[in-house]
Amino acid sequence: GQQVMQIPQYQHVQEGEDFTTYCNSSTTLSNIQWYKQRPGGHPVFLIQLVKSGEVKKQKRLTFQFGEAKKNSSLHITATQTTDVGTYFCAGRGNFGNEKLTFGTGTRLTIIP
C-alpha cells in the first residue's frame, strides 16, 4: 500500500531560524495536503497542492509539490513561537475514491 514518510521526525530551532520538512510518497500522488497540529489539539488543514511543480505561499510558509508528484516540502521562514506543533503531509493516490494517507509528521519545537 501507499506509504508517506516525512523527515525529520523532530526539529528544534532557535526562534527566527528557518525550518523545512520533507514528505516522500512511495507512489505518485494526485494531490497532497498539509496539516498542522498544535500541542493538545487536532490536525488543521493548511493547504492542498495539485499540480506538478506547484508552489504556494501563505505568509512565511512556502509549500512545494515535486515535479514527479511523489514528494513535497514545507518551508517556514523566520520561525515564531506560534509555529510550534507537528506538521503532517497527506497524499492521495490516483485511483478513484482512494483514501488520504498521512505522513509520519515532523514535530517542530522553537527555542525562544
Add this chain to the structure above:
Amino acid sequence: GAGVSQSPSNKVTEKGKDVELRCDPISGHTALYWYRQSLGQGLEFLIYFQGNSAPDKSGLPSDRFSAERTGGSVSTLTIQRTQQEDSAVYLCASSPAGYEQFFGPGTRLTVL
C-alpha cells in the same frame, strides 16, 4: 455551522470492557475517517468510509475493532475487550470527497 463532533471527550474503562466512540461528521460530507494517535505519535489510520462504497478497514489493528456508519452520517467505533495498549486519542475526520479533512476534537480513551 457545526464542525465535527465526537463523544465522549474522555473515556476511562477497565481492561476487558467494551467501549463505543461516536463521531458526528459535518453534514453532507461523504468521506469519514477514524484515526488513532498515541501520545507524541503520528496518526494511525483505522478505517475509511466513502459514500456507499464498502469501507476500507485495512487499518483496524485487530478483530476487536469495528466501525459502522449509519445512513451515511454518524459513525460509531467499537472496541471490544479493551486492552491497555488501546489507550490513545481516537480522532474522527470528515470531508467532501477529495477535499480537506475536518477533524473532531477526539476521544481520549484510557484503559486501566
